[in-house]
Amino acid sequence: MSELNNADALKQLLALSYRLSTEKNTTKLLEDILMSAKALTHADGGTIYSVTNNHALKFETLVNDSLKLHMGGTSDTPINFDCIPILIDGEANKDALVALAAANHETINIEDAYQVKEHNTSAARAMDQKTGYRTQSVLTVPLENHEGDINGVLQLINAQDKSKVVPFSQQKTDLVLSLSSLAAVALTNKQLITDMEILFQSLAKLIARAIDEKxxxxxxxxxxxxxxxxxxxxxxxxxxxxxxxxxxxxxxxxxxxxxxxxxxxxxxxxxxEYVMDKSTKLETVFDRIEFVDAKFEIVKKQFEIEELKFPEKKDAIKDKQQQLVEDRQFIKHINIGGEYLPQPDVERVAHIAKKYNIEMNGQLEPVLNETEMSYLQIQKGTLSDEERNIINHHIDITILLLESLPxxxxxxxxxxxxxxxxxxxxxxxxxxxxxxxxxxxxxxxxxxxxxxxxxxxxxxxxxxxxxxxxxxxxxxxxxxxxxxxxxxxxxxxxxxxxxxxxxxxxxxxxxxxxxxxxxxxxxxxx
Structure with a gap:
């Protein structure tokens, strides 16, 4: 089969460029790169690798027409081969062509894997012994992006010409190099988009966790x-x-x-936080129930003094003291809040506020001031109308914040x-x-x-x-x-x-x- 003319090659590269720019699935993208390179060079087989976070090469897709193999990628057959380390003890891994190409950022073109002396092709020969295949011409190209980072390696095997295995010509090598540049850019862009998506999702979760922690x-x-x-x-x-x-x-x-x-x-x-965390009705920056209870304690002392002054009224004062104990416990109980406070209990709070007075700064004041009384009369939960509006305002802030993001x-x-x-x-x-x-x-x-x-x-x-x-x-x-x-x-x-x-x-x-x-x-x- 003759070499591709320049027009056909350009047409195929342009078509591939479009596919690479639109494919969202990385697995399909890598397989498309391999299959396109294989078609451009009329190769019998090939493998494409990605680079892992620990600087090793992972098998992504492996194909071989003669052996009728299609593993990884979009196939139903997983690749269970171990990842190939690019470096061993800080030096390029010379036992694998793909690792050597990645480590040295170089293209390796071998005419015959059984005759070459400057490269170790023992892995290919060992695989041939298991499959009965004969690896001859091998083209290994690192996928290097514009920043000089390797994000994959492409390896093609046995270029064909009229069913005959031939070396990978310079034209085919140049085509694969052009393809590899396009592929590296596409992979880099895809990775950048993926990284940005992960970062944004992580930031969203971080904000959610910060709110939960409040x-x-x-x-x-x-x-x-x-x-x-x-x-x-x-x-x-x-x-x-x-x-x-x-x-x-x-x-x-x-x-x-x-x-x-x-x-x-x-x-x-x-x-x-004091609104979000409001566990009782009287809680603001601090829980005012202790302050209110202290005022009830003053009322209690007032009754004790009254009893000493007017022993003839002892029984009536005892009744008032017992009522005070019950009212005090009632206030503590409803301060906790609940599903619903009945209307009679709302009215009882107002009655208690009017019934007991204490002397403060030379003036008689009700045991419950207007603010404390209104908080205790909350009928559902622990939030006042004003505090509930503060809580509800969070959705306005949510919309404002989110609509400000591009x-x-x-x-x-x-x-x-x-x-x-x-x-x-x-x-x-x-x-x-x-x-x-x-x-x-x-x-x-x-x-x-x-x-x-x-x-x-x-x-x-x-x-x-x-x-x-x-x-x-x-x-x-x-x-x-x-x-x-x-x-x-x-x-x-x-x-x-x-x-x-x-x-x-x-x-x-x-x-x-x-x-x-x-x-x-x-x-x-x-």
């Missing part, structure tokens, strides 16, 4: 939400029933969803996915009051993940850990009330996403039986 009570939330979001995304991808049967997320979209999950609470980096095209939906996890399908959520139709499906997935994680968490200071069945029941009512996406909730139940999550993150004491036939808002997809 609070001992919500630690792990920023880690669990992205995991649960992807569990639900996988379930939606796999479902072939119901209104979401045709919906799919590709690899880039799942990656975007993962990044958004890790960053969904990044705005909490600006939230004061995300590449495949990550441009991160702000939308991350910024919608407090929205409700009926438009009553925050911060933007979006409806279901105004939100993407991935954003709605994250809303479900954020809610279920919060419901099932066993580390909140103001509530006992809920049973799995109770969490699902609450989610069901939220689905009925159009707070979460009903279609996604049905998949969440049907595909047992809640079971997968519970087994991984909930305690054994929380996990109980769930009767799916009695879940509010759930419609079976069968």
């Amino acid at each position: 609070s001992p009570y919500t630690g792990g939330h920023c880690r669990r939400v992205p995991e649960l979001t992807l569990m639900l995304a996988d379930a939606v991808n796999n479902i072939n029933l119901g209104p979401l049967a045709d919906f799919t997320l590709n690899a880039d979209e799942k990656h975007t969803l993962s990044v958004a999950g890790w960053l969904h609470d990044c705005g909490k980096i600006a939230t004061p 995300f590449p095209k495949h990550l441009q939906n991160v702000p939308e996915y991350a910024g919608g996890h407090h929205e409700k399908m009926d438009g009553t959520g925050y911060p933007r009051g979006l409806t279901k139709e105004q939100m993407s499906l991935p954003a709605r997935m994250m809303a479900i993940a954020d809610i279920f994680e919060a419901l099932s968490a066993g580390d909140r200071p103001y509530k006992k850990a809920k049973k799995l069945s109770e969490c699902i029941k609450i989610m069901g009512f939220m689905s009925l009330d159009k707070h979460i996406d009903n279609d996604l909730f049905n998949v969440f139940i049907h595909e047992k996403v809640y079971v997968e999550y519970a087994n991984k993150f909930m305690t054994d004491t929380q996990i109980d039986a769930v009767d799916e036939s009695n879940i509010p808002g759930f419609t079976s997809l069968i």
Whole structure:
């Protein structure tokens, strides 16, 4: 077979250049480099290697037409050969041509592997003995990028001309060198992109960990939400029933969803710790319950003095002292917070504030001032309306921060996915009051993940850990009330996403039986 003319060679190199620039999968990219070089030189076989972090050559793809071999790469046959060290004791590994080429940054062209004296080809001959093959011409080319780094090695075997093995000509060598330059650039660009993706993902996880570390009570939330979001995304991808049967997320979209999950609470980096960590109602920078209790102690002393002054009123004073003990315990109890403070208890706080007075700076003051009374009258949890607004403001900060970042095209939906996890399908959520139709499906997935994680968490200071069945029941009512996406909730139940999550993150004491036939808002997809 005659040599390629310049026009044909250029055409093939241009076509290859385009493929190299568009291929995202490194394994396919390496195999494409090998197969293109093999086609350009009419080689019978070849191998391409990548460089590992410990400076060794890893077999990526091996092909041989005569032996009908295709190993590694896109084949179903893995390569189990050991990696080849480029250096041995700091010196070039002369026992392997590919290692020598990489170590010395040189192209090695051998006409006959059995006749050459200046290079060690014993490995090729040993392999020939096992396979019955005859290695003759060998071309070994390091893939060297513009910075002089070796990111792979290409080795071709037995150039063919009319079914006859011939040496690799200068033209073919030049073509492979041109190809290797293109390949090295493509591999470098791919590695740079991969490294940047890994770095960005690591930074996102670092921010999430920093936020989790801010609070001992919500630690792990920023880690669990992205995991649960992807569990639900996988379930939606796999479902072939119901209104979401045709919906799919590709690899880039799942990656975007993962990044958004890790960053969904990044705005909490600006939230004061005393609000995030508020485990009792009276806690601000410090827990004011001790200060309040000290005032009750003063009232107690006042009653004791009154008893000494007016012994004839001893029984009435004893009754007041007993009531004081009960009121004092009541204040300590409700300071802890809980799921709901009944209205009679709210009114009792106001009554206690008016009932007891202490002398401060020559003036009589109520045992509970207006601020303390308002905190103790919080009916759900431990946060006042003002503090809850501070907490809720984190989502505004999240959106502001994420929208300020110049995300590449495949990550441009991160702000939308991350910024919608407090929205409700009926438009009553925050911060933007979006409806279901105004939100993407991935954003709605994250809303479900954020809610279920919060419901099932066993580390909140103001509530006992809920049973799995109770969490699902609450989610069901939220689905009925159009707070979460009903279609996604049905998949969440049907595909047992809640079971997968519970087994991984909930305690054994929380996990109980769930009767799916009695879940509010759930419609079976069968």
